[in-house]
Amino acid sequence: MKTVLTTQALITVLGGLLLGFYYAPQHSLSFVTGSLVILGSFIMLGIGYGMIFKKKLIALAIGIIVFKYAILGIIIFTLVKLSWFNPLWFSMGVTSFVLSAIVYALKESLNREGKDNVI
Numbered sequence: 257m258k259t260v261l262t263t264q265a266l267i268t269v270l271g272g273l274l275l276g277f278y279y280a281p282q283h284s285l286s287f288v289t290g291s292l293v294i295l296g297s298f299i300m301l302g303i304g305y306g307m308i309f310k311k312k313l314i315a316l317a318i319g320i321i322v323f324k325y326a327i328l329g330i331i332i333f334t335l336v337k338l339s340w341f342n343p344l345w346f347s348m349g350v351t352s353f354v355l356s357a358i359v360y361a362l363k364e365s366l367n368r369e370g371k372d373n374v375i
Contacts, residue, residue: 257302259363263356264295271352275345286342290349293331298353300324 268291275284304320307313335341 257298260356260360261295261298261302263359264291264298264353267352267355268292268295268349271349282340282342283345285340286345287349287352289335289341290346291352292349293328294350294353297324297328 268288271291272284272288275287301320301324304316304324308317308320335346336343
């Protein structure tokens with residue numbers, strides 16, 4: 257999980273800087289906002305499910321799921337009203353998580369490949 261979150265943070269910073277340099281600041285800010293929303297969502301998910309697996313509480317799991325999506329909906333609804341918000345770049349920020357997942361998959365694949373070759 258740390259690899260994915262670290263990669264996502266790196267993508268957020270690099271994407272924000274590159275967009276800020278080559279495009280309008282609104283695009284960069286929208287991208288960074290989308291990336292931070294998904295990063296924060298997964299951090300909270302990791303914390304929440306860590307508590308769930310320790311205590312084995314089903315009600316806590318349902319509460320986290322319900323409130324997480326309600327809070328995400330409120331955040332996105334509030335962002336759409338802002339003048340600088342660009343939905344395209346926000347969506348690109350949210351989908352940047354796919355790159356983090358690919359990095360994690362490649363890392364795990366290389367780790368397994370190295371372990372399989374041991375005699």
